[in-house]
Amino acid sequence: MSILDNAREAGTALHATDADSARLGYLSPEAWALLQDTGVLRSLQPKRWGGGEVPFAEYLAAVIEIGRHSPAAGWVASVLGVHPWQLALFDESAQEELWGDNPALVVASSYTPTGSLEPVEGGFSVSGRWSFSSGSHHADAVVLGGIVGTREFEGRQFPNFTSVVVGKGDYVIEDTWHTAGLQGTGSNDIVVKDVFVPAYRSQSHLDYTHGLGTPLPGQARNDNALYKLPWAVVFGAIIAAAAVGAAKGFVDTWTEETKTRRTNYGGVLRDEPVVQAGLAKAAWAVDAAELKLSRAATELTGLAESGTIPDQRTRAFYRWDVAHGAQVAVDQVVSLMRTASGRTAFVDHPLHRRYQDAMAAIGHAFLVDEPLGNAYAGRVLGSANLPEVHL
Numbered sequence: 001m002s003i004l005d006n007a008r009e010a011g012t013a014l015h016a017t018d019a020d021s022a023r024l025g026y027l028s029p030e031a032w033a034l035l036q037d038t039g040v041l042r043s044l045q046p047k048r049w050g051g052g053e054v055p056f057a058e059y060l061a062a063v064i065e066i067g068r069h070s071p072a073a074g075w076v077a078s079v080l081g082v083h084p085w086q087l088a089l090f091d092e093s094a095q096e097e098l099w100g101d102n103p104a105l106v107v108a109s110s111y112t113p114t115g116s117l118e119p120v121e122g123g124f125s126v127s128g129r130w131s132f133s134s135g136s137h138h139a140d141a142v143v144l145g146g147i148v149g150t151r152e153f154e155g156r157q158f159p160n161f162t163s164v165v166v167g168k169g170d171y172v173i174e175d176t177w178h179t180a181g182l183q184g185t186g187s188n189d190i191v192v193k194d195v196f197v198p199a200y201r202s203q204s205h206l207d208y209t210h211g212l213g214t215p216l217p218g219q220a221r222n223d224n225a226l227y228k229l230p231w232a233v234v235f236g237a238i239i240a241a242a243a244v245g246a247a248k249g250f251v252d253t254w255t256e257e258t259k260t261r262r263t264n265y266g267g268v269l270r271d272e273p274v275v276q277a278g279l280a281k282a283a284w285a286v287d288a289a290e291l292k293l294s295r296a297a298t299e300l301t302g303l304a305e306s307g308t309i310p311d312q313r314t315r316a317f318y319r320w321d322v323a324h325g326a327q328v329a330v331d332q333v334v335s336l337m338r339t340a341s342g343r344t345a346f347v348d349h350p351l352h353r354r355y356q357d358a359m360a361a362i363g364h365a366f367l368v369d370e371p372l373g374n375a376y377a378g379r380v381l382g383s384a385n386l387p388e389v390h391l
Contacts, residue, residue, distance in 0.1 A: 003054060006038040007062040011069035018070045018184065022353060025177055026137040026186025031073050040066065040077045042104065045084035046222045049095070050103040053224055056234070057297035060241040064290060067245020068252065071357035072184030076135040078242040082235065083107040083143060086163070088227050091200040091217040094165065098141065107165065108139035110190050112365075117146030117162055123198040124148070124164055131176070134187040140168050142190055145205075153210040161205040170195040181360025183353075205231065209391055213309040225304035232390035233300060233318045236366045237293055240326040243361035244289045247329040250354040251282050254336045257350060261341065269339075278339055282332035289325035296322050315391040316376035323369040330362040366390075 001009070017031035027035065035041065040062045045051020059081065067074020087098060087107065098105055115128020130144050143163050150157040174189040207214045208231035219227055258279070261269045269275050296318040303310050310318075337344065337355050344351045361367075371387040378386045 002058060003039045003043045003052065003062045004058055004065060007040060007065040010034045010038050011065065014066060014070040014073050018072065018353070021070070021072050021184025023183075024186075025175070025183060027073060027076055027135070027184055031070065031184070032138055035066070035073050035077055038062065038066065038077075041081050041106065042084060044082060044088075044226065045099075045103075046088050046224070046227075048221070049084075049099045051084055053226060055297070056226060056229060056237075056301055057294050060237060060293045060297055061290075063238065063241040064245040064248060064293075067242050068249040070184075071242070071246035071249060071354070071361065072182055074245040075182055075185045075242045075361060076138075078238040080106055080108060080135045080139065082238045083109060085227070085234065086143065086203075086231070087165070087218075088222040089216045089218040090165075090203055092221065093198075093200040095218065097201070098165065102140070105141065106135070106139045107141045107143060108133045108136040108190075109143040109145075111143070111145035111163065113146045113161060115144060115146055115192060117144075117148050117164060117197075117202075119148060120196070123196055123200075124202060126164060126166060126192050126195045126197050128192060129174075130190045130192075132187045133173070133190045134185045136173050136188055136190060137186040142166050142168075142171060144190065144192070148204075151204065151206050153206065158206055158210060163203050163205065164197045165201040166190075166192060166195060166197060179360060181353075181356035181358070205390075208232065212315075225301055228304040229300050230310060230315050230391070233296065233315055233322075235390075236319045237296055237322050239361075239364050239366045240289070240322040241293055243326040243358065243364070243367060244286060244293065244329050246354070246358040246361045247289070247326075247333050248286045250333045250351070250358050251279070251286055251336065253350050253354050254282075254340060255279060257340070275339055278332075278336055282329075282336050285329045285332040289322075289329040292321050292325040312391050313376065313379040316372065316379055316389070319389070319391065320369060320372040320376045323367045323372050326367055327362060327369050330358050333358045 017028050020028040021031050043052035043054045043059050047053040063078045066077050110130030110133040118125040148160045148162045151160045172191045176189045177187050371389050374387050375389045
């Protein structure tokens with residue numbers, strides 16, 4: 001079966017674990033085992049390391065399906081599942097070190113450069129605190145982001161945003177994840193103190209963005225078109241997929257609740273035209289968001305297969321398109337919630353956690369769509385006033 005088939009088959013069981021994961025603050029052992037069994041966590045890993053190397057569109061569809069049943073599991077699947085794709089771009093020495101003895105090694109992340117990467121002989125000295133490391137409870141290593149001076153591209157200096165991979169014994173997870181939404185993702189803080197990371201376990205994101213098309217070390221052996229996709233669009237899409245999955249699950253649950261809910265006047269809510277119209281709009285928005293994700297993945301893969309490097313305008317369009325699709329889908333979650341019973345304020349109501357999960361998901365920085373829309377439209381119009389966004 002495909003990973004999408006596996007995700008569908010695991011859906012009911014994953015949904016049943018959601019409350020336990022929320023209580024624990026990270027995916028329960030049962031949820032984690034089910035997620036591993038779907039194959040989604042290794043689906044973007046190269047085949048030569050035992051991974052699935054599946055088309056990106058299939059991966060996104062599986063993330064949506066998992067998130068539809070368990071938003072926390074969908075979020076963790078999106079974040080942990082994409083890291084093998086990035087590690088496939090690293091130097092072969094890093095891949096050997098990480099996957100040589102354990103090809104199923106799990107890597108978490110925290111990219112926001114809140115800690116320090118200090119260049120030293122042979123690599124970096126890493127120190128500091130990084131937040132929002134989803135799935136870190138289950139991980140064996142973590143990718144951390146930092147700024148290492150500047151680099152020049154086309155006559156301009158840019159902060160040299162860099163990723164490094166730190167092994168499990170070299171960091172501490174601090175339990176800071178006490179939230180209303182996505183409680184089961186375990187998105188805790190990572191704390192590192194004066195740890196040496198060799199240079200081969202690092203990669204500059206400027207080679208993913210301003211230098212897109214620059215041959216990366218891992219592409220020499222991992223030459224599938226999958227590993228030529230633009231980093232920023234890939235990461236924007238996986239976060240959008242998790243948010244869309246959460247929205248889709250909310251609409252499912254709202255629909256079942258509304259079928260039997262009665263009005264204050266003795267009627268049934270399902271007969272109200274305004275309620276029917278609300279569901280129609282929500283279903284359309286979720287479907288549109290899914291289609292936009294599929295289109296972005298399919299069209300970018302086609303460009304990669306043809307050897308075409310997508311320009312910044314193209315990348316800005318796809319980043320905007322998938323982020324705005326997720327925002328519109330979650331906007332409809334908000335609209336439907338307004339028509340739901342006041343009993344949804346109770347934390348044990350079926351819609352309460354679903355709503356909070358969707359709100360937490362859409363708050364991710366990569367899904368803030370206005371600057372992405374400006375980055376796209378500004379390029380279409382030939383404007384010199386362009387926001388700085390990851391492309």
